[in-house]
Amino acid sequence: VTGALSNDRIALRLEIEDFNTVYAEHLDAGHLDAWVELFCDDAFYRITARENAEAGLPAGIVYCEGKGMIKDRAFAIANTAMFAPRRWQHFITNTRVLSLEPNEVICARANYLILETLADGRSRIHQSGTYHDRFVRVNAALRLKARDCVYDTEMIKTSLVYPA
Amino acid sequence: VTGALSNDRIALRLEIEDFNTVYAEHLDAGHLDAWVELFCDDAFYRITARENAEAGLPAGIVYCEGKGMIKDRAFAIANTAMFAPRRWQHFITNTRVLSLEPNEVICARANYLILETLADGRSRIHQSGTYHDRFVRVNAALRLKARDCVYDTEMIKTSLVYPA
């Protein structure tokens, strides 16, 4: 590996990309139980508008502290979505490692695009935004300590927002 | 490379990503002859709805066994598309190596998004889905033994579906 990038950061980015792909696969397959397991027990998970995030406001249309809340939220979504069957697909790109902190916390970000397909068969943009992440290792595997999903798109029906 | 990912899987993923980019370039440039050469002689190629795939049904809006059928289909598309000039662009992301089988078959997947731009100049989502792939090596280079394109989007005019 040449130039300004170190081997460690490159290797970490490749590993996080794999993590994000598995994350997307679980959500798109509706395997919310498996999705929840990608978080730490005390994980923070939020979906919020870019305006909020830039203003430093804590509010979010989804706001979870701890895996229990994330799980509750996931099941609520699964039940709601049954009334209007639809499919989601995540495209997660432009992953970047921002910093390696001494306590083994990895700060990273990525862009995400979620497409939604309803019964009419057309795919639309459901949500687009940026993940602001903090990863830690649990038994060698990466787990999310915090995922802050900061979106540009303002969803009309917030009750039907799917995990980003 | 740290943690749970082995060097081999990382290297393979990077190689498949390059393959998928060349695949997209050929399709987007309309170089269908070059595109066909990315498949093995006895390759399987299908485009099918997620419902079909999940139900284990063999049907697909495109169903090809062998390079000859893939080539025939490609030329039919090229001729049809001439009646309504349009451009396509593929975005292939979230590539992942699933398994390395002892017989050198590599199972992998990736997400794809195809945008379509017609004469009015606007870009729309043509198709979004997931590739389920089996790669083999032919003279060291990767070739597709099977590409199953499982889409979420239900296209209205199936006669104009472009290779995914």
Added chain:
Amino acid sequence: VTGALSNDRIALRLEIEDFNTVYAEHLDAGHLDAWVELFCDDAFYRITARENAEAGLPAGIVYCEGKGMIKDRAFAIANTAMFAPRRWQHFITNTRVLSLEPNEVICARANYLILETLADGRSRIHQSGTYHDRFVRVNAALRLKARDCVYDTEMIKTSLVYPA
């Protein structure tokens, strides 16, 4: 790294991907001053339609020779965009190194998708296209010697085109 890809090309692609992510972050955050610094002093930057590019025509809806022109253009855009607040998000995928020239010029390409979100909160496809790049190293870091943004999407209001 196995097979047909050399370590050098892989390492370069990974480094360019990081570059492109930083490039996208600067544009999406509106940090145009930082964005301009990713170009060489004598850089070429153009946004043009695929028809133009394929016909070998020099015209472009944005055409800049040198960092000064790029900077002027960026500030003009920032001022214009203030009249209709909007957000952009770049997804840059399928990066590929085409060649390593003896004079240290790196030819590469990538696909880009720009989403635009207006005050109504909906995200739309603003522009989709392909970067045709020439990179050089300035003090070890990659810098753009030329970025030719060749788009499929025909924008209606060209005065509001955001840097691709």
